[in-house]
Amino acid sequence: MALIHDAAVQFAEMLLVLLLAPGLIGFVCKAKARMTRRRGASILQPYRDLMRLFRKEVVLAENASWLFRVVPYLIFAATWVAAALVPTFATGLLFSWSADLIAIIALLASARFFLALAGMDVGTSFGGIGSSREMMIASLAEPAMLMTVFTLALVAGSTQLSTIAAFMNSPSVGLSVSLGLALFALIIVAIAENARIPIDNPATHLELTMVHEAMVLEYSGRHLALIELAAALKLLLYASLIACIFAPWGIAGAHAGARALLIGAAAYVVKLAIAGMLLAVFETAIAKMRVFRVPQFIGAALMLGLLGTLLRFVSGSF
Protein backbone atom coordinates (compact mmCIF):
# COMPACT_ATOMS: atom_id res chain seq x y z
CA MET A 1 0.00 0.00 0.00
CA ALA A 2 2.79 2.37 0.94
CA LEU A 3 4.48 1.61 -2.35
CA ILE A 4 1.35 2.50 -4.33
CA HIS A 5 1.01 5.71 -2.33
CA ASP A 6 4.63 6.67 -2.98
CA ALA A 7 4.32 5.86 -6.67
CA ALA A 8 1.15 7.94 -6.96
CA VAL A 9 2.81 10.91 -5.27
CA GLN A 10 5.87 10.52 -7.46
CA PHE A 11 3.89 10.49 -10.69
CA ALA A 12 1.68 13.34 -9.57
CA GLU A 13 4.83 15.31 -8.89
CA MET A 14 6.36 14.50 -12.28
CA LEU A 15 3.17 15.61 -13.99
CA LEU A 16 2.90 18.78 -11.90
CA VAL A 17 6.49 19.71 -12.69
CA LEU A 18 5.90 19.23 -16.40
CA LEU A 19 2.71 21.26 -16.36
CA LEU A 20 4.09 24.13 -14.28
CA ALA A 21 7.43 24.56 -16.10
CA PRO A 22 6.24 26.66 -19.08
CA GLY A 23 3.99 28.57 -16.70
CA LEU A 24 7.01 29.69 -14.67
CA ILE A 25 8.71 30.98 -17.83
CA GLY A 26 5.53 32.79 -18.82
CA PHE A 27 5.18 34.26 -15.35
CA VAL A 28 8.75 35.60 -15.35
CA CYS A 29 8.27 37.13 -18.82
CA LYS A 30 4.98 38.72 -17.74
CA ALA A 31 6.49 40.13 -14.55
CA LYS A 32 9.45 41.54 -16.47
CA ALA A 33 7.14 43.14 -19.01
CA ARG A 34 5.00 44.73 -16.30
CA MET A 35 8.10 46.08 -14.60
CA THR A 36 9.19 47.81 -17.79
CA ARG A 37 5.67 49.23 -18.22
CA ARG A 38 4.66 46.94 -21.04
CA ARG A 39 1.54 44.79 -21.16
CA GLY A 40 3.48 41.66 -22.01
CA ALA A 41 2.22 38.37 -23.41
CA SER A 42 -0.14 36.21 -21.40
CA ILE A 43 1.27 33.77 -18.88
CA LEU A 44 -0.08 31.00 -21.10
CA GLN A 45 2.01 32.10 -24.09
CA PRO A 46 4.79 29.50 -23.61
CA TYR A 47 2.14 26.73 -23.63
CA ARG A 48 0.78 28.05 -26.93
CA ASP A 49 4.29 28.29 -28.39
CA LEU A 50 5.01 24.73 -27.40
CA MET A 51 1.70 23.42 -28.85
CA ARG A 52 2.41 25.17 -32.12
CA LEU A 53 5.98 23.87 -32.29
CA PHE A 54 4.79 20.32 -31.64
CA ARG A 55 2.40 20.56 -34.60
CA LYS A 56 4.99 21.94 -37.00
CA GLU A 57 7.13 19.71 -39.18
CA VAL A 58 10.81 19.22 -38.51
CA VAL A 59 13.29 20.76 -40.90
CA LEU A 60 16.65 19.05 -40.78
CA ALA A 61 19.92 20.24 -42.20
CA GLU A 62 21.21 17.98 -44.99
CA ASN A 63 24.35 16.99 -43.13
CA ALA A 64 22.69 16.43 -39.76
CA SER A 65 23.69 13.08 -38.26
CA TRP A 66 21.55 10.68 -36.20
CA LEU A 67 22.89 12.37 -33.07
CA PHE A 68 21.19 15.61 -34.01
CA ARG A 69 17.81 13.85 -34.14
CA VAL A 70 18.25 11.85 -30.93
CA VAL A 71 19.61 14.62 -28.72
CA PRO A 72 16.32 16.50 -28.03
CA TYR A 73 14.76 13.35 -26.58
CA LEU A 74 17.85 12.60 -24.50
CA ILE A 75 17.98 16.12 -23.12
CA PHE A 76 14.31 16.15 -22.30
CA ALA A 77 14.43 12.73 -20.62
CA ALA A 78 17.50 13.55 -18.52
CA THR A 79 16.11 16.89 -17.40
CA TRP A 80 12.69 15.45 -16.58
CA VAL A 81 14.19 12.66 -14.49
CA ALA A 82 16.38 15.20 -12.68
CA ALA A 83 13.33 17.36 -12.02
CA ALA A 84 11.46 14.31 -10.72
CA LEU A 85 14.23 13.68 -8.17
CA VAL A 86 13.78 17.05 -6.46
CA PRO A 87 11.11 16.95 -3.75
CA THR A 88 8.71 19.73 -4.69
CA PHE A 89 5.68 19.38 -2.45
CA ALA A 90 6.31 16.04 -0.70
CA THR A 91 9.48 14.31 0.45
CA GLY A 92 8.36 10.67 0.58
CA LEU A 93 8.71 9.93 -3.12
CA LEU A 94 9.24 6.65 -4.87
CA PHE A 95 12.57 7.82 -6.30
CA SER A 96 13.68 9.26 -2.96
CA TRP A 97 16.36 6.66 -2.40
CA SER A 98 18.15 7.85 -5.50
CA ALA A 99 17.33 11.54 -5.04
CA ASP A 100 20.93 12.44 -4.56
CA LEU A 101 22.18 15.94 -5.34
CA ILE A 102 25.19 14.51 -7.13
CA ALA A 103 22.94 12.35 -9.31
CA ILE A 104 20.94 15.44 -10.27
CA ILE A 105 24.13 17.31 -11.20
CA ALA A 106 25.29 14.34 -13.28
CA LEU A 107 21.96 14.16 -15.15
CA LEU A 108 22.04 17.87 -15.94
CA ALA A 109 25.69 17.65 -16.99
CA SER A 110 24.98 14.82 -19.42
CA ALA A 111 22.07 16.80 -20.88
CA ARG A 112 24.40 19.75 -21.37
CA PHE A 113 27.04 17.52 -22.96
CA PHE A 114 24.57 16.24 -25.57
CA LEU A 115 23.29 19.74 -26.27
CA ALA A 116 26.83 20.98 -26.89
CA LEU A 117 27.48 18.04 -29.24
CA ALA A 118 24.29 18.77 -31.15
CA GLY A 119 25.26 22.43 -31.41
CA MET A 120 28.42 21.45 -33.26
CA ASP A 121 26.81 18.67 -35.32
CA VAL A 122 25.52 20.65 -38.27
CA GLY A 123 28.72 22.61 -38.56
CA THR A 124 27.49 26.20 -38.52
CA SER A 125 29.75 28.69 -36.82
CA PHE A 126 27.02 29.92 -34.47
CA GLY A 127 26.50 26.46 -33.02
CA GLY A 128 30.22 26.05 -32.44
CA ILE A 129 30.49 29.39 -30.64
CA GLY A 130 27.47 28.55 -28.49
CA SER A 131 28.84 25.13 -27.58
CA SER A 132 32.27 26.41 -26.66
CA ARG A 133 30.79 29.17 -24.49
CA GLU A 134 28.36 26.78 -22.84
CA MET A 135 31.25 24.48 -21.97
CA MET A 136 33.27 27.40 -20.58
CA ILE A 137 30.39 28.41 -18.33
CA ALA A 138 29.75 24.80 -17.33
CA SER A 139 33.39 24.18 -16.44
CA LEU A 140 33.10 27.00 -13.91
CA ALA A 141 29.55 26.46 -12.71
CA GLU A 142 29.85 22.74 -12.03
CA PRO A 143 32.71 22.95 -9.50
CA ALA A 144 30.82 25.78 -7.79
CA MET A 145 27.69 23.62 -7.63
CA LEU A 146 29.69 20.70 -6.24
CA MET A 147 31.29 22.88 -3.56
CA THR A 148 27.83 24.06 -2.59
CA VAL A 149 26.69 20.46 -2.37
CA PHE A 150 29.66 19.64 -0.15
CA THR A 151 28.78 22.50 2.16
CA LEU A 152 25.18 21.32 2.39
CA ALA A 153 26.28 17.75 2.92
CA LEU A 154 28.60 18.82 5.74
CA VAL A 155 25.81 20.78 7.42
CA ALA A 156 22.99 18.29 6.94
CA GLY A 157 25.04 15.11 7.03
CA SER A 158 23.68 13.79 3.75
CA THR A 159 23.50 14.60 0.05
CA GLN A 160 19.99 13.17 -0.16
CA LEU A 161 17.47 15.87 -0.80
CA SER A 162 14.66 14.53 1.38
CA THR A 163 17.06 14.20 4.32
CA ILE A 164 18.38 17.72 3.75
CA ALA A 165 14.83 19.12 3.54
CA ALA A 166 13.84 17.32 6.75
CA PHE A 167 16.98 18.61 8.48
CA MET A 168 16.33 22.18 7.36
CA ASN A 169 12.80 21.96 8.69
CA SER A 170 13.95 20.78 12.12
CA PRO A 171 14.99 23.32 14.78
CA SER A 172 18.51 21.86 14.95
CA VAL A 173 19.64 23.93 11.96
CA GLY A 174 20.51 26.97 14.03
CA LEU A 175 22.23 29.95 12.53
CA SER A 176 24.91 29.09 10.04
CA VAL A 177 26.98 31.40 7.88
CA SER A 178 27.88 28.44 5.65
CA LEU A 179 24.24 27.98 4.66
CA GLY A 180 23.96 31.64 3.69
CA LEU A 181 27.07 31.37 1.53
CA ALA A 182 25.73 28.17 -0.03
CA LEU A 183 22.45 29.92 -0.84
CA PHE A 184 24.19 32.74 -2.68
CA ALA A 185 26.49 30.33 -4.52
CA LEU A 186 23.50 28.24 -5.58
CA ILE A 187 21.63 31.30 -6.84
CA ILE A 188 24.62 32.38 -8.94
CA VAL A 189 24.99 28.86 -10.34
CA ALA A 190 21.26 28.72 -11.11
CA ILE A 191 21.44 32.00 -13.03
CA ALA A 192 24.46 30.79 -14.99
CA GLU A 193 23.05 27.36 -15.75
CA ASN A 194 19.71 28.65 -16.94
CA ALA A 195 21.27 31.26 -19.22
CA ARG A 196 19.48 34.13 -17.46
CA ILE A 197 20.42 37.75 -17.86
CA PRO A 198 23.84 38.66 -16.51
CA ILE A 199 25.26 35.61 -18.33
CA ASP A 200 23.02 35.25 -21.37
CA ASN A 201 19.88 36.93 -22.65
CA PRO A 202 17.07 34.39 -23.11
CA ALA A 203 14.89 36.83 -25.07
CA THR A 204 17.01 37.41 -28.14
CA HIS A 205 18.23 35.58 -31.22
CA LEU A 206 20.19 38.43 -32.70
CA GLU A 207 23.17 38.95 -30.47
CA LEU A 208 26.69 37.80 -30.96
CA THR A 209 26.94 37.11 -27.25
CA MET A 210 24.16 34.55 -27.01
CA VAL A 211 24.93 31.11 -25.66
CA HIS A 212 21.92 28.85 -25.32
CA GLU A 213 20.03 30.17 -28.35
CA ALA A 214 23.14 29.82 -30.52
CA MET A 215 23.28 26.09 -29.86
CA VAL A 216 19.63 25.42 -30.66
CA LEU A 217 19.52 27.68 -33.71
CA GLU A 218 19.32 24.73 -36.13
CA TYR A 219 16.42 23.01 -34.39
CA SER A 220 12.82 23.30 -35.46
CA GLY A 221 9.43 21.70 -34.92
CA ARG A 222 8.98 19.13 -32.17
CA HIS A 223 12.74 18.93 -31.56
CA LEU A 224 12.83 22.61 -30.69
CA ALA A 225 9.70 22.20 -28.57
CA LEU A 226 11.36 19.43 -26.55
CA ILE A 227 14.51 21.49 -26.02
CA GLU A 228 12.52 24.55 -24.97
CA LEU A 229 10.47 22.43 -22.59
CA ALA A 230 13.65 20.95 -21.15
CA ALA A 231 15.03 24.47 -20.62
CA ALA A 232 11.81 25.45 -18.83
CA LEU A 233 12.05 22.29 -16.71
CA LYS A 234 15.62 23.18 -15.79
CA LEU A 235 14.61 26.62 -14.55
CA LEU A 236 11.80 25.06 -12.53
CA LEU A 237 14.22 22.44 -11.21
CA TYR A 238 16.64 25.04 -9.88
CA ALA A 239 13.81 27.09 -8.38
CA SER A 240 12.40 24.05 -6.59
CA LEU A 241 15.89 22.93 -5.56
CA ILE A 242 16.52 26.25 -3.82
CA ALA A 243 13.01 26.22 -2.35
CA CYS A 244 13.37 22.63 -1.13
CA ILE A 245 16.76 23.22 0.50
CA PHE A 246 16.47 26.73 1.90
CA ALA A 247 12.72 27.16 2.33
CA PRO A 248 11.26 23.70 2.97
CA TRP A 249 8.27 25.04 4.88
CA GLY A 250 4.96 23.39 4.20
CA ILE A 251 6.51 20.47 2.36
CA ALA A 252 4.62 17.24 3.11
CA GLY A 253 6.53 14.49 4.90
CA ALA A 254 6.76 10.84 3.93
CA HIS A 255 3.38 8.98 3.82
CA ALA A 256 1.45 12.20 4.45
CA GLY A 257 -2.30 12.38 4.01
CA ALA A 258 -4.16 14.13 1.23
CA ARG A 259 -4.55 17.31 3.31
CA ALA A 260 -0.82 17.68 3.92
CA LEU A 261 -0.15 17.00 0.25
CA LEU A 262 -2.59 19.73 -0.80
CA ILE A 263 -0.99 22.21 1.62
CA GLY A 264 2.41 21.21 0.25
CA ALA A 265 1.30 21.76 -3.34
CA ALA A 266 -0.18 25.18 -2.51
CA ALA A 267 2.99 26.19 -0.66
CA TYR A 268 5.04 24.99 -3.63
CA VAL A 269 3.12 27.13 -6.10
CA VAL A 270 3.48 30.16 -3.81
CA LYS A 271 7.23 29.55 -3.50
CA LEU A 272 7.59 29.27 -7.28
CA ALA A 273 5.70 32.54 -7.73
CA ILE A 274 8.02 34.26 -5.24
CA ALA A 275 11.09 32.81 -6.97
CA GLY A 276 9.82 33.93 -10.39
CA MET A 277 9.09 37.41 -9.07
CA LEU A 278 12.58 37.73 -7.54
CA LEU A 279 14.16 36.53 -10.78
CA ALA A 280 12.17 39.09 -12.77
CA VAL A 281 13.20 41.92 -10.41
CA PHE A 282 16.84 40.84 -10.59
CA GLU A 283 16.84 40.59 -14.37
CA THR A 284 15.19 43.98 -14.76
CA ALA A 285 17.66 45.62 -12.42
CA ILE A 286 20.86 44.27 -13.95
CA ALA A 287 22.50 44.52 -17.37
CA LYS A 288 24.04 41.71 -19.33
CA MET A 289 27.71 41.05 -18.71
CA ARG A 290 30.48 40.83 -21.23
CA VAL A 291 31.43 37.21 -21.87
CA PHE A 292 34.89 37.79 -20.47
CA ARG A 293 33.42 38.99 -17.18
CA VAL A 294 31.48 35.75 -16.74
CA PRO A 295 34.37 33.74 -15.22
CA GLN A 296 34.66 36.36 -12.48
CA PHE A 297 30.94 36.21 -11.74
CA ILE A 298 30.81 32.43 -11.51
CA GLY A 299 34.21 32.39 -9.81
CA ALA A 300 32.52 34.30 -6.99
CA ALA A 301 30.11 31.37 -6.61
CA LEU A 302 33.00 28.92 -6.49
CA MET A 303 34.68 31.09 -3.88
CA LEU A 304 31.52 31.28 -1.78
CA GLY A 305 31.14 27.51 -1.91
CA LEU A 306 34.76 26.98 -0.86
CA LEU A 307 34.50 29.56 1.90
CA GLY A 308 31.29 27.95 3.16
CA THR A 309 33.02 24.58 3.35
CA LEU A 310 36.01 26.06 5.16
CA LEU A 311 33.90 27.98 7.67
CA ARG A 312 31.83 24.87 8.27
CA PHE A 313 35.00 22.96 9.13
CA VAL A 314 35.75 25.44 11.90
CA SER A 315 32.34 25.31 13.53
CA GLY A 316 32.06 21.58 12.90
CA SER A 317 35.30 20.83 14.71
CA PHE A 318 33.95 21.65 18.17
Added chain:
Amino acid sequence: MPNLPFDTAHLLAGGLVLMSFTLLYQDRLYSLLNIYALHALVLALSVAWQANIQDAPHLYVTAGLALGFKAIIIPLALRRIIERLGIHREIETVVGIGPTMLAGMALVALSMVVMLRVTSAAAPIAREDLAFALAVVLLGLLMMVTRRNAVSQVVGFMSLENGLILAASGAKGMPLVVEISVAFSVLIAFIVIGIFLFRIRERFDTVDLAALDQFRGERR
Protein backbone atom coordinates in the same frame (compact mmCIF):
# COMPACT_ATOMS: atom_id res chain seq x y z
CA MET B 1 18.13 26.89 18.67
CA PRO B 2 21.27 25.03 19.62
CA ASN B 3 24.04 27.18 21.02
CA LEU B 4 22.93 30.59 19.81
CA PRO B 5 25.90 32.58 21.26
CA PHE B 6 28.42 30.49 19.37
CA ASP B 7 26.44 30.43 16.14
CA THR B 8 25.99 34.19 16.07
CA ALA B 9 29.66 34.81 16.85
CA HIS B 10 30.53 32.38 14.06
CA LEU B 11 28.14 34.11 11.69
CA LEU B 12 29.57 37.57 12.35
CA ALA B 13 33.22 36.50 12.25
CA GLY B 14 32.57 34.49 9.09
CA GLY B 15 30.88 37.57 7.64
CA LEU B 16 34.06 39.52 8.32
CA VAL B 17 36.13 36.98 6.37
CA LEU B 18 33.59 37.18 3.56
CA MET B 19 33.86 40.96 3.56
CA SER B 20 37.66 40.65 3.26
CA PHE B 21 37.10 38.55 0.15
CA THR B 22 34.68 41.10 -1.20
CA LEU B 23 37.39 43.73 -0.74
CA LEU B 24 39.72 41.58 -2.84
CA TYR B 25 37.01 41.24 -5.50
CA GLN B 26 36.40 44.96 -6.08
CA ASP B 27 37.80 46.77 -9.08
CA ARG B 28 36.60 50.33 -8.41
CA LEU B 29 38.00 52.60 -5.71
CA TYR B 30 34.67 54.01 -4.50
CA SER B 31 33.04 50.60 -4.17
CA LEU B 32 36.19 49.47 -2.37
CA LEU B 33 35.63 52.21 0.21
CA ASN B 34 31.95 51.27 0.59
CA ILE B 35 32.87 47.64 1.18
CA TYR B 36 35.50 48.76 3.67
CA ALA B 37 32.83 50.67 5.60
CA LEU B 38 30.72 47.50 5.58
CA HIS B 39 33.74 45.54 6.79
CA ALA B 40 34.05 47.89 9.77
CA LEU B 41 30.31 47.66 10.43
CA VAL B 42 30.45 43.86 10.59
CA LEU B 43 33.45 44.19 12.91
CA ALA B 44 31.51 46.54 15.18
CA LEU B 45 28.58 44.10 15.30
CA SER B 46 30.91 41.21 16.03
CA VAL B 47 32.63 43.07 18.87
CA ALA B 48 29.29 44.17 20.29
CA TRP B 49 28.12 40.55 20.28
CA GLN B 50 31.31 39.54 22.11
CA ALA B 51 30.57 42.26 24.67
CA ASN B 52 27.10 40.83 25.06
CA ILE B 53 28.12 37.21 25.61
CA GLN B 54 31.20 38.00 27.71
CA ASP B 55 29.38 40.56 29.89
CA ALA B 56 32.21 42.96 29.17
CA PRO B 57 30.78 46.47 28.84
CA HIS B 58 34.10 48.01 27.84
CA LEU B 59 33.93 46.05 24.59
CA TYR B 60 30.92 48.18 23.66
CA VAL B 61 33.33 51.14 23.65
CA THR B 62 35.54 49.24 21.21
CA ALA B 63 32.52 48.51 19.03
CA GLY B 64 31.55 52.18 19.13
CA LEU B 65 35.09 53.21 18.20
CA ALA B 66 35.07 50.77 15.29
CA LEU B 67 31.70 52.07 14.13
CA GLY B 68 32.55 55.76 14.46
CA PHE B 69 36.11 55.85 13.20
CA LYS B 70 36.32 53.02 10.76
CA ALA B 71 32.83 52.76 9.33
CA ILE B 72 32.20 56.48 8.99
CA ILE B 73 35.19 58.83 9.41
CA ILE B 74 37.97 56.94 7.62
CA PRO B 75 35.92 56.00 4.50
CA LEU B 76 34.70 59.58 4.20
CA ALA B 77 38.24 60.91 4.60
CA LEU B 78 39.60 58.46 2.03
CA ARG B 79 36.84 59.48 -0.34
CA ARG B 80 37.89 63.11 0.02
CA ILE B 81 41.52 62.16 -0.58
CA ILE B 82 40.55 60.38 -3.81
CA GLU B 83 38.58 63.40 -4.94
CA ARG B 84 41.38 65.81 -4.15
CA LEU B 85 44.04 63.65 -5.72
CA GLY B 86 41.91 63.32 -8.82
CA ILE B 87 43.22 59.82 -9.53
CA HIS B 88 41.30 57.53 -11.84
CA ARG B 89 38.95 55.18 -10.10
CA GLU B 90 39.98 51.76 -11.36
CA ILE B 91 42.24 49.59 -9.29
CA GLU B 92 45.32 48.16 -10.92
CA THR B 93 46.18 44.76 -9.62
CA VAL B 94 49.52 43.01 -9.87
CA VAL B 95 47.94 39.64 -10.68
CA GLY B 96 44.38 38.96 -11.83
CA ILE B 97 41.43 38.69 -9.46
CA GLY B 98 41.01 34.94 -9.97
CA PRO B 99 44.51 33.91 -8.80
CA THR B 100 44.24 36.41 -5.94
CA MET B 101 41.01 34.76 -4.79
CA LEU B 102 42.60 31.32 -4.94
CA ALA B 103 45.58 32.56 -2.94
CA GLY B 104 43.13 34.05 -0.44
CA MET B 105 41.37 30.70 -0.11
CA ALA B 106 44.69 29.01 0.57
CA LEU B 107 45.45 31.62 3.25
CA VAL B 108 42.08 31.06 4.94
CA ALA B 109 42.64 27.30 4.95
CA LEU B 110 46.15 27.83 6.33
CA SER B 111 45.00 30.09 9.14
CA MET B 112 42.30 27.63 10.14
CA VAL B 113 44.63 24.67 10.19
CA VAL B 114 47.23 26.59 12.20
CA MET B 115 44.88 28.21 14.69
CA LEU B 116 42.75 25.14 15.39
CA ARG B 117 45.91 23.11 16.08
CA VAL B 118 47.63 25.70 18.23
CA THR B 119 44.75 26.85 20.42
CA SER B 120 43.25 23.50 21.36
CA ALA B 121 43.03 24.49 25.04
CA ALA B 122 41.00 27.68 24.56
CA ALA B 123 37.22 28.08 24.59
CA PRO B 124 35.44 27.36 21.27
CA ILE B 125 34.35 30.96 20.65
CA ALA B 126 37.84 32.33 21.24
CA ARG B 127 39.30 29.63 19.02
CA GLU B 128 37.13 30.30 16.02
CA ASP B 129 37.47 34.05 16.50
CA LEU B 130 41.25 33.68 16.49
CA ALA B 131 41.17 31.50 13.37
CA PHE B 132 38.98 33.98 11.50
CA ALA B 133 41.01 36.93 12.78
CA LEU B 134 44.21 35.40 11.44
CA ALA B 135 42.44 34.84 8.12
CA VAL B 136 41.38 38.50 7.98
CA VAL B 137 44.92 39.65 8.83
CA LEU B 138 46.44 37.46 6.12
CA LEU B 139 43.86 38.61 3.57
CA GLY B 140 44.68 42.23 4.43
CA LEU B 141 48.36 41.50 3.82
CA LEU B 142 47.48 39.77 0.55
CA MET B 143 45.54 42.83 -0.50
CA MET B 144 48.49 45.10 0.27
CA VAL B 145 50.77 42.85 -1.77
CA THR B 146 48.56 42.51 -4.83
CA ARG B 147 47.49 46.15 -5.28
CA ARG B 148 49.59 48.82 -6.93
CA ASN B 149 47.48 51.80 -5.98
CA ALA B 150 48.46 53.37 -2.67
CA VAL B 151 44.85 54.07 -1.63
CA SER B 152 43.84 50.43 -1.95
CA GLN B 153 46.97 49.46 -0.02
CA VAL B 154 45.79 51.75 2.75
CA VAL B 155 42.42 49.99 2.72
CA GLY B 156 44.24 46.65 2.91
CA PHE B 157 46.15 47.89 5.94
CA MET B 158 42.95 49.05 7.63
CA SER B 159 41.20 45.72 7.03
CA LEU B 160 44.24 43.96 8.49
CA GLU B 161 43.85 46.09 11.58
CA ASN B 162 40.17 45.11 11.81
CA GLY B 163 41.35 41.51 12.03
CA LEU B 164 43.55 42.43 14.99
CA ILE B 165 40.57 44.00 16.79
CA LEU B 166 38.54 40.85 16.16
CA ALA B 167 41.28 38.71 17.70
CA ALA B 168 41.54 41.07 20.67
CA SER B 169 37.80 41.03 21.31
CA GLY B 170 37.70 37.23 21.21
CA ALA B 171 40.38 36.87 23.87
CA LYS B 172 38.88 37.57 27.26
CA GLY B 173 40.32 40.23 29.51
CA MET B 174 41.79 42.62 26.98
CA PRO B 175 42.20 45.90 28.86
CA LEU B 176 40.47 48.97 27.52
CA VAL B 177 43.65 51.05 27.49
CA VAL B 178 45.25 48.73 24.98
CA GLU B 179 42.24 48.83 22.71
CA ILE B 180 41.97 52.59 22.73
CA SER B 181 45.67 52.98 22.10
CA VAL B 182 45.43 50.56 19.19
CA ALA B 183 42.50 52.50 17.76
CA PHE B 184 44.33 55.81 18.06
CA SER B 185 47.57 54.46 16.68
CA VAL B 186 45.63 53.32 13.63
CA LEU B 187 44.15 56.76 13.28
CA ILE B 188 47.61 58.29 13.49
CA ALA B 189 48.93 55.77 10.98
CA PHE B 190 46.07 56.76 8.74
CA ILE B 191 46.99 60.43 8.99
CA VAL B 192 50.65 59.69 8.28
CA ILE B 193 49.72 57.57 5.28
CA GLY B 194 47.42 60.31 4.04
CA ILE B 195 50.25 62.84 4.18
CA PHE B 196 52.52 60.40 2.41
CA LEU B 197 49.96 59.93 -0.32
CA PHE B 198 50.04 63.66 -1.01
CA ARG B 199 53.83 63.70 -0.97
CA ILE B 200 54.05 60.81 -3.43
CA ARG B 201 51.49 62.45 -5.63
CA GLU B 202 53.27 65.80 -5.54
CA ARG B 203 56.57 64.31 -6.53
CA PHE B 204 55.59 61.66 -9.05
CA ASP B 205 52.18 62.80 -10.32
CA THR B 206 50.69 59.40 -9.55
CA VAL B 207 49.90 57.12 -6.62
CA ASP B 208 50.95 54.04 -8.54
CA LEU B 209 53.77 52.62 -6.48
CA ALA B 210 55.61 51.33 -9.54
CA ALA B 211 56.77 54.94 -9.97
CA LEU B 212 58.66 54.65 -6.69
CA ASP B 213 60.50 51.57 -7.91
CA GLN B 214 61.50 53.43 -11.03
CA PHE B 215 62.73 56.32 -8.99
CA ARG B 216 64.95 54.06 -6.93
CA GLY B 217 66.43 52.77 -10.17
CA GLU B 218 64.90 49.29 -9.97
CA ARG B 219 64.24 47.68 -13.31
CA ARG B 220 61.22 45.55 -14.05
